[in-house]
Amino acid sequence: MERGHGTGEIIVVEDLVKEYPNGVLANDHINMRIAEGEIVGVVGPNGAGKTTLIKQLTCELLPTEGNIYIMGIDIVKDPANIKPFIGVCPQDGGLIHHLTVWEHVYYFARLKGLPKERARENTDKILRMLNLESHEKKVVRELSGGLKRRVFVSIALVNEPKIIFLDEPTTGLDPISRMEFWKIIRKVNDHHSPKTTVVVTTHYLEELDYISDRLIFINDGRIVLEGDSMAVRRLILDYDTKITLPKKYKEVVMRTLMKEGVGCKVKEEHNKIHVLLTKDDVSAAVSEIIKFTSDIVLSSPTLDEVFMGVVENEENTD
Ligand SMILES: Nc1ncnc2c1ncn2[C@@H]1O[C@H](COP(=O)(O)OP(=O)(O)OP(=O)(O)O)[C@@H](O)[C@H]1O
Numbered sequence: 359m360e361r362g363h364g365t366g367e368i369i370v371v372e373d374l375v376k377e378y379p380n381g382v383l384a385n386d387h388i389n390m391r392i393a394e395g396e397i398v399g400v401v402g403p404n405g406a407g408k409t410t411l412i413k414q415l416t417c418e419l420l421p422t423e424g425n426i427y428i429m430g431i432d433i434v435k436d437p438a439n440i441k442p443f444i445g446v447c448p449q450d451g452g453l454i455h456h457l458t459v460w461e462h463v464y465y466f467a468r469l470k471g472l473p474k475e476r477a478r479e480n481t482d483k484i485l486r487m488l489n490l491e492s493h494e495k496k497v498v499r500e501l502s503g504g505l506k507r508r509v510f511v512s513i514a515l516v517n518e519p520k521i522i523f524l525d526e527p528t529t530g531l532d533p534i535s536r537m538e539f540w541k542i543i544r545k546v547n548d549h550h551s552p553k554t555t556v557v558v559t560t561h562y563l564e565e566l567d568y569i570s571d572r573l574i575f576i577n578d579g580r581i582v583l584e585g586d587s588m589a590v591r592r593l594i595l596d597y598d599t600k601i602t603l604p605k606k607y608k609e610v611v612m613r614t615l616m617k618e619g620v621g622c623k624v625k626e627e628h629n630k631i632h633v634l635l636t637k638d639d640v641s642a643a644v645s646e647i648i649k650f651t652s653d654i655v656l657s658s659p660t661l662d663e664v665f666m667g668v669v670e671n672e673e674n675t676d
């Protein structure tokens with residue numbers, strides 16, 4: 359059955375449910391539509407269900423319920439027909455350590471069914487695009503983590519797929535390598551006409567700035583927020599400062615902050631509370647809180663903590 363194709367939507371997911379045999383509900387009625395050429399970031403804390411979603415979109419895992427259409431093909435019923443059009447960079451993939459970078463990409467091109475000449479041409483082209491040319495004769499075992507991730511992406515791209523799925527491609531990379539990596543992904547997205555669609559997962563909050571056109575936040579297997587990346591950023595990254603203080607001051611501090619018109623989100627943890635604030639409110643909040651205690655720590659919130667803010671925001675606006 360055709361679904362989505364012809365309307366510019368290259369991926370259509372309807373009520374997708376994945377329950378593992380041990381009873382874990384990893385994806386709980388996920389609905390999403392992705393347009394051709396978009397870069398979509400799927401973001402969520404550890405265990406949110408990102409890898410489970412990617413595995414179903416790439417035919418590695420069968421859904422428990424729901425439909426997935428890619429380029430109009432029902433991929434649950436007809437996985438073989440979609441595979442030539444997609445490239446995958448898995449979260450936990452292995453490389454063959456004694457092969458060189460060039461050999462690696464070339465062999466995968468052949469495995470994906472490209473004839474020798476095209477496999478050779480595409481390998482050269484992809485290594486050039488990912489700035490791996492000067493490393494092409496190195497054996498994979500000798501590469502840094504960042505270069506290894508680029509080899510993975512080269513493999514995903516070598517058959518010139520229309521869609522690439524990248525599951526946490528920047529894990530373990532330093533901030534500079536991560537930024538370079540995202541520049542390359544933009545280049546890949548832009549290289550073909552129509553543009554290559556990119557679906558990428560991450561749990562690095564700092565990366566949201568430059569990775570995607572659109573963000574889909576998942577938590578506990580469900581989409582909790584999605585939208586244009588600027589709008590989503592404004593909503594969640596506003597709460598970019600955290601003040602941690604002893605829990606016994608919660609009532610009095612909350613009362614005072616409310617009286618002073620300081621908006622915040624509060625999370626309890628053991629004998630502490632974490633107060634999430636916007637940059638603009640930090641100095642006002644600190645000057646109120648130190649009237650009660652000097653036992654305070656300022657830091658950046660984690661993704662889980664920001665999520666708490668997001669979910670509450672959504673509930674409050676309902
Ligand atoms: N094969 C499996 N069998 C049973 N439960 C699983 C399996 N794989 C994942 N899970 C569970 O499903 C939930 C979602 O896991 P998933 O790997 O999709 O999360 P994730 O968002 O990719 O997390 P991370 O950021 O750590 O990669 C978790 O509770 C996890 O423990």
Ligand SMILES: [Mg+2]
Nearest residue numbers: 408409449526
């Ligand atoms: Mg994962």
